[in-house]
Amino acid sequence: MKDVIVIGSGFAGIASACYLAQAGKKVIVLEKNESVGGRASFFKAEGFSFDMGPSWYWMPDVFEKFFGDFGKKPSDYYELVRLDPGYKIFYGKNDEFEVPASSKELGQMFEQLEPGAAAQFDRFLEDAKYKYERGINDLVNKPSLSALEFADPKLLKDLFALDLLSSIEGIVAKYFKHPKIRKILEFPSYFLGATPNKIPALYSLMNFADLQLGTWYPMGGMYEIIKGMKAVAEELGVEFITDTEVNGMDVVEGKITTLQTSKGIFQAKSVVAAADYNFVEQNLLPKSYRQYDEAYWDKQVLAPSSLIFYLGFNKRIENLRHHNLFFDRDFTAFGEDIYENPKWPEEPLFYACVPSKTDDSVAPDGCENVFLLMPVAPDLDGNEAIYDRYLKMMLSRISDYTGVDLKEEDIIYKRAFAHQDFKDRYHAYKGNAYGLANTLMQTAIFKPKMMNKKIKNLVYAGQLTVPGPGVPPSLISGKLAAELSIKHCKI
Numbered sequence: 001m002k003d004v005i006v007i008g009s010g011f012a013g014i015a016s017a018c019y020l021a022q023a024g025k026k027v028i029v030l031e032k033n034e035s036v037g038g039r040a041s042f043f044k045a046e047g048f049s050f051d052m053g054p055s056w057y058w059m060p061d062v063f064e065k066f067f068g069d070f071g072k073k074p075s076d077y078y079e080l081v082r083l084d085p086g087y088k089i090f091y092g093k094n095d096e097f098e099v100p101a102s103s104k105e106l107g108q109m110f111e112q113l114e115p116g117a118a119a120q121f122d123r124f125l126e127d128a129k130y131k132y133e134r135g136i137n138d139l140v141n142k143p144s145l146s147a148l149e150f151a152d153p154k155l156l157k158d159l160f161a162l163d164l165l166s167s168i169e170g171i172v173a174k175y176f177k178h179p180k181i182r183k184i185l186e187f188p189s190y191f192l193g194a195t196p197n198k199i200p201a202l203y204s205l206m207n208f209a210d211l212q213l214g215t216w217y218p219m220g221g222m223y224e225i226i227k228g229m230k231a232v233a234e235e236l237g238v239e240f241i242t243d244t245e246v247n248g249m250d251v252v253e254g255k256i257t258t259l260q261t262s263k264g265i266f267q268a269k270s271v272v273a274a275a276d277y278n279f280v281e282q283n284l285l286p287k288s289y290r291q292y293d294e295a296y297w298d299k300q301v302l303a304p305s306s307l308i309f310y311l312g313f314n315k316r317i318e319n320l321r322h323h324n325l326f327f328d329r330d331f332t333a334f335g336e337d338i339y340e341n342p343k344w345p346e347e348p349l350f351y352a353c354v355p356s357k358t359d360d361s362v363a364p365d366g367c368e369n370v371f372l373l374m375p376v377a378p379d380l381d382g383n384e385a386i387y388d389r390y391l392k393m394m395l396s397r398i399s400d401y402t403g404v405d406l407k408e409e410d411i412i413y414k415r416a417f418a419h420q421d422f423k424d425r426y427h428a429y430k431g432n433a434y435g436l437a438n439t440l441m442q443t444a445i446f447k448p449k450m451m452n453k454k455i456k457n458l459v460y461a462g463q464l465t466v467p468g469p470g471v472p473p474s475l476i477s478g479k480l481a482a483e484l485s486i487k488h489c490k491i
């Protein structure tokens, strides 16, 4: 019998397995898909290599810390390059803005838009730095099982400085007036799954991550991180079994005894559930052992889902950068289509990632690898006709702004991925892409809890629990789950 079974091999599952194995535990990871990585999966087609999920490598310090905990460095597994410019924003035709790697240079560009903005930007970044240091070195590492974890005098003193009760929109508006500057500084909110007026100002720590720590890219693609983490885990003795779906858990006297899977029965002293929290509770556990019912889940504010296209073009697309944001439509109306009155949007904003701008290995010579992502409300029904309508819309806007005429005939490879694919591939609740929105009432102690009060040997990890969505938080979630397992599950 193993000490721990980890369900799911995303960032949270692999991280958890590494820390458990380092503590001397015998660990097995069960993954339903054909390969490990979860939402950070990867595939090859027609000479192109596509990362399926995350594409922004932010907070390099979190990855250094992870590999460092095992006596390694990211560079032992992949080569990181810093992108400069970090990204490009299209506000409309002949109206674009490239965000340089140097924050000093960016401050000067802001100054041209708004007199006095360079000095304001220095102050804004100073404040964001403080929040980053407190947030990433301290707050994020709390499992948030109880409010008492936060009852330290320093934190109480800090409540004002951390701006928990105001919003990103509010804090940005306090420093800047120009709408373009505001849009740039509000952009990281969208990673957190809600509009900037709903995300606590504490998360301006993301601006520090974005504009000071920088946007990086692991050559070969984001999947190189997964490969590196898997190598660390295997060196520590972790066993990975793919194509193995957990279908149910037997609980006897408040302890999981057996996991029913597509490959038969597995047993371990304890379980880390790093698959989507909702799926684990509602589908794998007997009803009496669930902590939350469907009504609870239905009330949670989910981060958007996504309509994604993985595209291989037979030509290069000049004037695009590695990361491109299309902020050329009204944010408020788009936000309403996602959050207030969920429906397929009239005028979507979208994002284009073109890793072949940095990395020749991801596309054949003379070709371009393009990942288009359009945020959409969760739980919508889609079909090919709807997806194609949006593809045409996005290509037409890209053509218009870059001056490169893009037609469907230029596409050598095309794959769409949306709600039902998220459900089928990851068991994603309502087809969510990034878990729960990080609103104040869904932060820390208000998130679904990492421990199951009714089951002694079950801990949850991943983007639907603490600390939240994103690659760095999922890594941290895996570490917290390993610590809780060791402390509370008596393994």
Ligand SMILES: Cc1cc2nc3c(=O)[nH]c(=O)nc-3n(C[C@H](O)[C@H](O)[C@H](O)COP(=O)(O)OP(=O)(O)OC[C@H]3O[C@@H](n4cnc5c(N)ncnc54)[C@H](O)[C@@H]3O)c2cc1C
Pocket: 007, 008, 009, 010, 011, 012, 013, 030, 031, 032, 033, 036, 037, 038, 039, 040, 052, 053, 054, 055, 056, 057, 058, 244, 245, 246, 247, 274, 275, 276, 279, 306, 308, 373, 425, 426, 427, 433, 434, 461, 462, 463, 464, 468, 469, 470, 471, 472, 474
């Ligand atoms: C399109 C997209 C773009 C993103 N972009 C970024 C970005 O640029 N930067 C960033 O930091 N973050 C980004 N994110 C968020 C980030 O990728 C996720 O927060 C993170 O990868 C989640 O990791 P996880 O381990 O919690 O979950 P997952 O990666 O979903 O892992 C859960 C695993 O559990 C498996 N599983 C589910 N049910 C079972 C079962 N019954 N039995 C066995 N296995 C099961 C699933 O197959 C999956 O492999 C993005 C996410 C998406 C979807």
